Every structure is written in structure tokens, then in C-alpha cells.
Amino acid sequence: METMQPSDSALIALYIAGQEEAFAQLLERHKARVFTTILLIVRDEDVAEDLLQDTFIKAIHTMKGGRYNEEGKFSSWICRIAHNLAIDCFRREKRSPLLNLDTTSHAFNSLSLAEEGAEAALTREETHARLRELIQELPAAQKEVLVMRHYGDMSFQEIADATGVSINTALGRMRYALINLRKKMAAQPVFYDQNLYPREAAPVRVQRIAG
Amino acid sequence: MIKTFTHEKLLRYVYNELPAKEHQEVEQALAHDADLAATCADLLLAQRALNGVRRSPSQRTTDAILQYSRTFLKAG
Numbered sequence: 064m065e066t067m068q069p070s071d072s073a074l075i076a077l078y079i080a081g082q083e084e085a086f087a088q089l090l091e092r093h094k095a096r097v098f099t100t101i102l103l104i105v106r107d108e109d110v111a112e113d114l115l116q117d118t119f120i121k122a123i124h125t126m127k128g129g130r131y132n133e134e135g136k137f138s139s140w141i142c143r144i145a146h147n148l149a150i151d152c153f154r155r156e157k158r159s160p161l162l163n164l165d166t167t168s169h170a171f172n173s174l175s176l177a178e179e180g181a182e183a184a185l186t187r188e189e190t191h192a193r194l195r196e197l198i199q200e201l202p203a204a205q206k207e208v209l210v211m212r213h214y215g216d217m218s219f220q221e222i223a224d225a226t227g228v229s230i231n232t233a234l235g236r237m238r239y240a241l242i243n244l245r246k247k248m249a250a251q252p253v254f255y256d257q258n259l260y261p262r263e264a265a266p267v268r269v270q271r272i273a274g
Numbered sequence: 275m276i277k278t279f280t281h282e283k284l285l286r287y288v289y290n291e292l293p294a295k296e297h298q299e300v301e302q303a304l305a306h307d308a309d310l311a312a313t314c315a316d317l318l319l320a321q322r323a324l325n326g327v328r329r330s331p332s333q334r335t336t337d338a339i340l341q342y343s344r345t346f347l348k349a350g
Binding site (some may be wrong): 120195 | 281282285286289291316317320321323324326327328329330331332334335336338339340342343344346
């Protein structure tokens, strides 16, 4: 049976009231999305770990300092902080694409070996690593929208406001990001068909998205 | 009346951003329009693929953040 999870707002209120456990829950709930958002921008695992800490430290200061604005979603707010820090860092370092992101040193980070076996897990992680590479190859504006929407949990309107474009432009960029990813993935049919989608997905659907 | 939906509206649908009325209109259309349903399925599959890219930080980093929060509480 599913248990009711407290909302982010409830956890923030509890945290501000002094319950550290509430913050631990917030962190657990959002850390992977925030980390992925940063990682896809800075492309360096160690830098991303540091920036994740900086992001949540800023959040801690804001919440504990009584300056947290309840109006927006916590998820969008925290990802906006992360995105800004990552962009600042990227510009400061003038970083060229690094290999760290796609090495297999952390190949089993998010996978359960017990459930699917080491070989399948490795294949799946290699596939995900390749997909991360393809995301890096997207035009900057498309990648920005994709990362903010999918990993940052920002609405298209929030993305439009943050990037100074209309919502239709943000939606259009997302659309073309997905189209471009499809094209790139379709060019690698083995990678695409066998690994990207779970086996239960209907073949006709896989062919459609590939085409 | 046959209602057409833009790709952009479908995007907002799969990301759960449409107002309730428009959300319902898309759902009704999906039940009767195979092409629309296929396009929507494509988007959902793309979402699922992108979910696979998600990575978690190390436990060391998570612990450091929690430790900072506890320290900040004591200092405050």
C-alpha cells in the first residue's frame, strides 16, 4: 500500500521549525535531479559534487534565514540555483568537453545489480552514458530547455521567464531537442532498440520513435 | 468536433502542465485518435529514456550536506 508522503512545503516548514529529518527527506527527494542538472552542464563529476553542495548550502541559508519564498515550487527553485551555479562555473572555467561524465567509473551508480545482473547493468549504463553524450551534442538553447524541464522540474513558463524567451519558443526548443535526440539515436539502431527502452515497450512504438 | 492538438500542447500534456480542462480534452482525443496516441507514446518513451540518464551524487556528498545543515542549526 502506498503511504502518503509529506509535500515539499510541509517538509520545509518542519525543517525551518528545527526538524533536521525533514531536510534529509527533501535532500533525498531532490538530490538526483539536481545533481543530473549540474552534471549535464559542467560535465565533470567532481565539480558537480561540489556544486551540489553549494546549491544545498545556499538553500539551507535561505530557509534557515527565513528568506524562503513559498510562492514557487521547491523543486524549480533549487534547480534554478543549481543551474545558475553550474552555468557560472562553466563560464568561469571555460571548460571544454570532458570525459569524466561518461567513463564507467561510476557505472553502477543508479542501478541495482541484484535485480538485473552485472552484465545487463553495465550495458544499460553504457547506453545511458551514450545518451548523455547525445544530450551534450544538442544545440545549447535546446539542451538548456531539456535539462531545465526534464531534470530541473521547471515548467515551460518558468523556463521562458528564466531564459527571457516566450513560452512558445521554450516549447519549440524542447520539441526540437527531442527530435534531434531521436535522429541521433536512430543513427545507432542497436543502441537505440535494445537498450534504451524497457523490454516491455511495444515494438511498434520503438520503431515510431526511432523513425 | 475533431480537435487538433499541436506538438507543443502534447509536450505540456506529458509534462502535466495543462489546465484541467485542456488536459481532459487531450485525454479524450487520445482515446479516438491513433496517430495522436502514437505521437504521445513517442513523447512518453522519450521521457522514460531521459529518466535513465539521471545520476545520483555520492554518499559522501550527501553526508556532507546533511552535516552542514546540522552545524548551521547549532550555530544559528
